[in-house]
Amino acid sequence: MPEHSGVSRPGGRTARTRDAVHAAVRELLAEPETEITMAAVAERSGVHFTTLYRRWGNIESIVLDLAVERVTEESPVPATGDLRADLTEYVHRLLASLRQAGTGTLLQALLAAAGQATEAEQVTQFVEPRIEQFQSLLDAAEVTRIDGLRLVELILAPAYLWAQFGAPLDPDADTARLVDTVLAVARDPA
Amino acid sequence: MPEHSGVSRPGGRTARTRDAVHAAVRELLAEPETEITMAAVAERSGVHFTTLYRRWGNIESIVLDLAVERVTEESPVPATGDLRADLTEYVHRLLASLRQAGTGTLLQALLAAAGQATEAEQVTQFVEPRIEQFQSLLDAAEVTRIDGLRLVELILAPAYLWAQFGAPLDPDADTARLVDTVLAVARDPA
DNA sequence: CGATTAACGCAAGTGAATTTGCAATAGAAT
DNA sequence: ATTCTATTGCAAATTCACTTGCGTTAATCG
Known part of the structure; x- marks a missing residue:
């Protein structure tokens, strides 16, 4: 068991994917025509869209x-x-x-x-x-x-x-x- | 040809369905639990949802x-x-x-x-x-x-x-x- | 180093939202 | 009256957002 309470694995893969997602959204926001959808964020960030749904639930x-x-x-x-x-x-x-x-x-x-x-x-x-x-x-x-x-x-x-x-x-x-x-x-x- | 320019048939069926839709949305807004969706508005108003999509495009x-x-x-x-x-x-x-x-x-x-x-x-x-x-x-x-x-x-x-x-x-x-x-x-x- | 488990990738499946083609209806013009 | 056409109703089709089950990866702990 990694940890019993508090944030688990904050500096590892979890943080990397969050940063990748944030960066992708920033890029997409800078493009006025592009719609911000789960699919778009998944593609741009390289993070699978299933992961996005699991961690955030919705766009x-x-x-x-x-x-x-x-x-x-x-x-x-x-x-x-x-x-x-x-x-x-x-x-x-x-x-x-x-x-x-x-x-x-x-x-x-x-x-x-x-x-x-x-x-x-x-x-x-x-x-x-x-x-x-x-x-x-x-x-x-x-x-x-x-x-x-x-x-x-x-x-x-x-x-x-x-x-x-x-x-x-x-x-x-x-x-x-x-x-x-x-x-x-x-x-x-x- | 009914009219060449301006609003066509303002007092007829068009106005009736618009009123029915507005009344339905007012009702739905007064119910905090109910989600405002095309389907819900269609059912409540008696206006077919296809009509809603054609006239308004989205909820x-x-x-x-x-x-x-x-x-x-x-x-x-x-x-x-x-x-x-x-x-x-x-x-x-x-x-x-x-x-x-x-x-x-x-x-x-x-x-x-x-x-x-x-x-x-x-x-x-x-x-x-x-x-x-x-x-x-x-x-x-x-x-x-x-x-x-x-x-x-x-x-x-x-x-x-x-x-x-x-x-x-x-x-x-x-x-x-x-x-x-x-x-x-x-x-x-x- | 090895065990444990959270987080992820993948592929298929589910269901709701939206579109489309066609027939019926109802204002408006002649 | 009748004709014309915008608007609506209906049903089928389709697209898209979202979920689920399972195998894999990788971070943490002993």
């Missing part, structure tokens, strides 16, 4: 898996204490990442999964760290009139909405507006 | 069709000139409608379709009227520092995001916050 879970990974790695939240500077840097990077090809598909997987109890745990992995990071940002700037959840509403909500509508915001043109909104509310919440 | 289009209809009828935007009162009334009704059973499915259809060029026209039918109504509301209140698009970001975006995340906002507890946000930004946009 949405695979995409969600990647979505959580990618969003986390691409959008670190700064917390230097300068509210405007931190927000500006973060929002600018966020909007830029939302303009990459395939972002719509990723967001759809994320939000579709969010609604279903089955995948709720995976989504929590995405939302909670972000709220905490936002809270850290606010704490560093000694802002107490709004909280992390409010930042989600004022920044992530509009950014994601436009991205999903196929009209992602422009990092250079729209960052200031979103940041100014937060500053206005932080100054005058009621 | 998503059918749900989108209903989503556009329902959102429009359920969320009229008041414009009496009292900004706070108008917003409060509208947001309260919006949040209440987002708590109805099946709303998640409807939103998903709406936002999924939004990303695809094929359905873009149908989605425009939903977004544009809403922006215009918001603009009327602002005009009535003689507010010039923000526009209809901004209201979409500050109200619809957070409301839809939480609804999609399976945690729709509470009409009584959360309306004031969303309204206050708008008022704060209208007062101090930068």
Whole structure:
């Protein structure tokens, strides 16, 4: 028996196939015409489609898996204490990442999964760290009139909405507006 | 030849089957356990599933069709000139409608379709009227520092995001916050 | 090093979703 | 009335997503 509890064989074959699958999905997402199907991912990754079904169950879970990974790695939240500077840097990077090809598909997987109890745990992995990071940002700037959840509403909500509508915001043109909104509310919440 | 251009036979059989299908989908959406499939809609509506495929092509289009209809009828935007009162009334009704059973499915259809060029026209039918109504509301209140698009970001975006995340906002507890946000930004946009 | 077992590859099978050809029906025009 | 044609109903066919059983590979432990 390899292990009684915890993750089994994390650095071996399991990790290799997961990486191969993630890489394949990234490639497919970058090709707007290509549909993301189990068959396509299997072919591109070299991993048998039976394996995909056994480990993930359906294509949405695979995409969600990647979505959580990618969003986390691409959008670190700064917390230097300068509210405007931190927000500006973060929002600018966020909007830029939302303009990459395939972002719509990723967001759809994320939000579709969010609604279903089955995948709720995976989504929590995405939302909670972000709220905490936002809270850290606010704490560093000694802002107490709004909280992390409010930042989600004022920044992530509009950014994601436009991205999903196929009209992602422009990092250079729209960052200031979103940041100014937060500053206005932080100054005058009621 | 019935007609050369324009809508053909709008009040006849075509309209009846569309109504039957819409009614069936409304029923199915109200039953949380039931999956919305072509077969289920066909059985419930009495319309043959072949007809569904021919007219809509897929189940998503059918749900989108209903989503556009329902959102429009359920969320009229008041414009009496009292900004706070108008917003409060509208947001309260919006949040209440987002708590109805099946709303998640409807939103998903709406936002999924939004990303695809094929359905873009149908989605425009939903977004544009809403922006215009918001603009009327602002005009009535003689507010010039923000526009209809901004209201979409500050109200619809957070409301839809939480609804999609399976945690729709509470009409009584959360309306004031969303309204206050708008008022704060209208007062101090930068 | 050898035993153990989780994860994988493979091939066939199952079933639901979707398509297609043809006949029947019902608005609309003449 | 009758004619025409868009729309629907029906049944058969087909495609595709997904599952299952079994043999193989490879990672971990003693």
